[in-house]
Amino acid sequence: MPQVAAHHEIETIKRSRAHSATARVAYICRTTVLDDRTGETHRYNNADGELGAVQMVGYDGSPADFANGLEAAEKRKDAQVGRSSILALPNELSDTAAARVVLAYQVQLRERYGCASVSALHRKPGNTHAHIVEDSRDADGNKITVLSNKRTSSAEIEHRRKTWADLVNAEIERSAPKVQKVDHRSLERRAASGDLEAAQRVSVPHLGAAQHAAMKAKKKTARLPSWVRQRISEARELAKAFTELRAAEKAYQRLARVKEAIERSAPKAKPPKRRDRGHEI
Missing domain, CATH: 3.30.930.30 (BirA Bifunctional Protein; domain 2)
Known part of the structure; x- marks a missing residue:
């Protein structure tokens, strides 16, 4: 047995x-x-x-x-x-x-x-x-x-x-x-x-717990009408695009801060000295 x-x-x-x-x-x-x-x-x-x-x-x-x-x-x-x-x-x-x-x-x-x-x-x-x-x-x-x-x-x-x-x-x-x-x-x-x-x-x-949960969610989604699945897919794409946009925005802000720091630390250029040429006659 x-x-x-x-x-x-x-x-x-x-x-x-x-x-x-x-x-x-x-x-x-x-x-x-x-x-x-x-x-x-x-x-x-x-x-x-x-x-x-x-x-x-x-x-x-x-x-x-x-x-x-x-x-x-x-x-x-x-x-x-x-x-x-x-x-x-x-x-x-x-x-x-x-x-x-x-x-x-x-x-x-x-x-x-x-x-x-x-x-x-x-x-x-x-x-x-x-x-x-x-x-x-x-x-x-x-x-x-x-x-x-x-x-x-x-x-x-x-x-x-x-x-x-x-x-x-x-x-x-x-x-x-x-x-x-x-x-x-x-x-x-x-x-x-x-x-x-x-x-x-x-x-x-x-299959671990995560895989079982994903399979279960997939089965539930498969039972939905086609137009609902389409809206869900569009919402996921928008969420993905928004996440990428936020990541790009944060990267731009980091670059801006780096640029500002470089500019603050760079030595300032001294103005050229004026030569006194005297009075012309």
């Missing part, structure tokens, strides 16, 4: 990028968190009803207290206060099954790094995923460097992605055996290993 990709995105929460653990926890838990360090209040609600189970491992307080604890542990202005992950889940899993997978993954993080974490399950139509915010320090207060060290980070991230995929697949076997299993590897790696289905998908050129 073909396998789908196990999306697993990891990001460091950095103050140097204006990130904060309080803002991230408030967002994923759809709650209000007052940042004790800055005095700022981060407020999110669950108006869309997408929030599922919120779970904590390695910490006995509330998510807000956990977030403030992460901030209080770091004094530097450019500190890395924690890590945030987004992990995709099969939509076919029940809320209970999905929460069970997330909790098992948090326990794995605790056993491997000694860090506490908070998670929140989000379920949108066709998009079930979990957010996890984890401490960047272990239970003894030591900084966890295996993920920030360039020599070890790649292998560690690979391990985490495989761990997540294994936990998801174990839950699929347990509660939804007809659901496609997931694979933590990229399509290119799967194709190289002989996965024909992945090879076929790799052969299809990838």
Whole structure:
């Protein structure tokens, strides 16, 4: 049976990028968190009803207290206060099954790094995923460097992605055996290993968001009457001509300023001396 990709995105929460653990926890838990360090209040609600189970491992307080604890542990202005992950889940899993997978993954993080974490399950139509915010320090207060060290980070991230995929697949076997299993590897790696289905998908050129938007706009324009498309084309030509005219005008103004500066800096010519020829007799 073909396998789908196990999306697993990891990001460091950095103050140097204006990130904060309080803002991230408030967002994923759809709650209000007052940042004790800055005095700022981060407020999110669950108006869309997408929030599922919120779970904590390695910490006995509330998510807000956990977030403030992460901030209080770091004094530097450019500190890395924690890590945030987004992990995709099969939509076919029940809320209970999905929460069970997330909790098992948090326990794995605790056993491997000694860090506490908070998670929140989000379920949108066709998009079930979990957010996890984890401490960047272990239970003894030591900084966890295996993920920030360039020599070890790649292998560690690979391990985490495989761990997540294994936990998801174990839950699929347990509660939804007809659901496609997931694979933590990229399509290119799967194709190289002989996965024909992945090879076929790799052969299809990838279109980014900009290309998709352009194609979508082109399709919408194609459905318009011919006279409307003609007016749109004329308007685009006028806009292009106006842009070129403005560019030419700015270039002329720059040349005029340069000419004026040259004229001001050039030495002024002295008037010729008048010779006194005396009186003629």
